[in-house]
Amino acid sequence: MKRRTKLLGMLSVVLAAALISGCGEKKEDDSKELVLFTWEGMFPQEVLDGFEEETGVKVVYSNFDTDETMLEKLSQAKGGDYDVVIADDYIIEQAVGQDLVQKLDKAEIPNYKNINPLYQGQFYDPKDEYTVPYGAGIPLIVYDPEQVDFEIKGYADLWNEALKDKVALTANYRVINGITLLTMGKSMNEEDTAVIGEAGEKLLELAPNVRMIQDDNTQNALLNGEAAVAFLYTSQVTQALSENPDLKVVYPQEGLGFGIMSAFIPKDAPNAAAAHQFLNYILEPEKAAECFNYIGYYSTNKEADPLVNPNLVVPSDVTKGEIVQNVSAEADEAYNKNWTEFKAACD
Numbered sequence: 001m002k003r004r005t006k007l008l009g010m011l012s013v014v015l016a017a018a019l020i021s022g023c024g025e026k027k028e029d030d031s032k033e034l035v036l037f038t039w040e041g042m043f044p045q046e047v048l049d050g051f052e053e054e055t056g057v058k059v060v061y062s063n064f065d066t067d068e069t070m071l072e073k074l075s076q077a078k079g080g081d082y083d084v085v086i087a088d089d090y091i092i093e094q095a096v097g098q099d100l101v102q103k104l105d106k107a108e109i110p111n112y113k114n115i116n117p118l119y120q121g122q123f124y125d126p127k128d129e130y131t132v133p134y135g136a137g138i139p140l141i142v143y144d145p146e147q148v149d150f151e152i153k154g155y156a157d158l159w160n161e162a163l164k165d166k167v168a169l170t171a172n173y174r175v176i177n178g179i180t181l182l183t184m185g186k187s188m189n190e191e192d193t194a195v196i197g198e199a200g201e202k203l204l205e206l207a208p209n210v211r212m213i214q215d216d217n218t219q220n221a222l223l224n225g226e227a228a229v230a231f232l233y234t235s236q237v238t239q240a241l242s243e244n245p246d247l248k249v250v251y252p253q254e255g256l257g258f259g260i261m262s263a264f265i266p267k268d269a270p271n272a273a274a275a276h277q278f279l280n281y282i283l284e285p286e287k288a289a290e291c292f293n294y295i296g297y298y299s300t301n302k303e304a305d306p307l308v309n310p311n312l313v314v315p316s317d318v319t320k321g322e323i324v325q326n327v328s329a330e331a332d333e334a335y336n337k338n339w340t341e342f343k344a345a346c347d
Contacts, residue, residue, distance in 0.1 A: 034274040035060045037070065038086035042134075044294040051281050057274045067091035074100050079267030083275040086134050086263045089323055093124035101264045103129045108276035111283035114303040118314065119260055123325055131262035132279045135297030137234045138258040138314065138321075139175060141250035142219075142241075147228035154252040155179040158229065159202075163209045168227035170236075171215045173339035174324045175257055177203070179231070182254040182322075189325045193334045200338030207345035222247065238296055241311050249311075255320030261297065 036043075040063045048059045064070040067088050074082065079100040087095075095101050106112050112132070119133040143152050150162065158167055169176060178188030180199045190196055211227045212218075219240035221227040232240065240247055263282075265275040281287060289307035292299045299308045327335070 032056060033058050033060055034083045034271055034278055035062055035081065036084050036086075036278070037062045037064065037074075037082040038084075039063060039065070042086060042295060044290050047282065047287055047290050047294075050287065051278060054281070055274070055277055057271075057277065059278075071095055071098075071100075074266060077266075080270065082266050083269045083271045084263055084278055085266060086261055089122060089124045089260045089262065090326065092131060092262055092264060095264070096124065096130055100267050101130045102267050102269065102272065104132070104265065104279070105276060108273075109280045109283065111280045114283050114285065114288070114301050116300055116302040116305075116314075118319060118321055119300045122260060122323055125262070131264050132283065133300035134261045134263050134282070135292060135295055136258045136260050136300055136314075138256055138298050139170060139172075139231060139233050140237050140256075141229065141231055141252060142222060142237055142247050143229040143250070144222060144225075144244075145246070145248050147225070152229065152248070152250050154183070154250070154254045156183045156254065158209060158231070159183075159206055160209075163229055165209065165211050166228040167206075167209045168211050168218050168221040168230040169213045170218055170231055170233055171213050174335060176231075176342070177335045177338055178257050178322075178324055179252070179254075180206075182252070182257070188257055188322050189327055191327055191331045193330055196331060196334040196338065200334070200341060203338055203342045204345050207342060210346045213343060213346060234298060235296055238309075238311055251315055251318045255322060256314070256318065257324060258298075258321050259323060260300065 034057050036059055048061070052058055062082065064073065068091070070085065070087050071091055071094060074085065074095060075098060109132070115133055119136055120128050125131045141152060141155070141158070147166070148163070150160070177196070177199055180203050181188055181190050184199060184202065186195055186199070190199070212221055218230055219232055219236040222230040222240055223243055237249065241249070263279055265272055269275050282291060283301060285301065285303040285307060288299070288301040288304035292304065292308045292312055296312065298312050298314055299305050305313045
């Protein structure tokens, strides 16, 4: 019995040592892996391969289809499972609010200094504690100078009587309400329903100039001559310019309206050290430029601007911008009322 007890004791020690050794090996394996969670097709493979070669950390690319799906999975994982997440501004605000995001150790991200200040201090991260911008979507005015006999400088010019039946608009009700408010010196996120009502009246004055309102392939109306001026999403601006480089792009003097994709590190990321390495890596000007040119979003990295497709760089003298945010139910109802009446007036 004593011999058996002694053998069992020795076996327990061996098993414990094996378990400890196994845990150590798992931790070592984890340190060689980074789980990147974002939409499909957000990185050129060369950039991911370069990170692996430089650091020895393998990138495991995991996809989601919508921001809401991302938040649900991150919540289920209690801020774990993933090392770097890239998502849209509004959903990041929710993730931070649910305590699913950790603060960045900027000492580990020296390239953070490369971020364009235009895209910092936004509503979802006002103190720039949690996120690294990864491209901006900026709808802009584009026009054909052969069909317009004056220089368009801002949103207010869309109301010019010379543009009767010549303007094509995308169909986002908050954005169109928003640019109208900007012409009035107000915020795109105005909450005062009386002011929103005034914007609705002004929007009705734009109706005679509107040729069409549609979201898909709006740039085609400009390219085929059906419209002389168009207010387009980023991808549409890029496509229009690729087909007709003589078109003029306007960065409205009233200020930009934009959306930002940003990267963050979940609260309990398995490999936060590698996550910081990755964020620093994609902030290197050359790597950032490769990414912006690949995804077709505007550069959020001022040091990368000289290396990016010029059509994806906001001029340095543009310093004003605002993101459309959630508003109260009352304000949203007022915006919808404006939009319904405006579309009816355009028919």
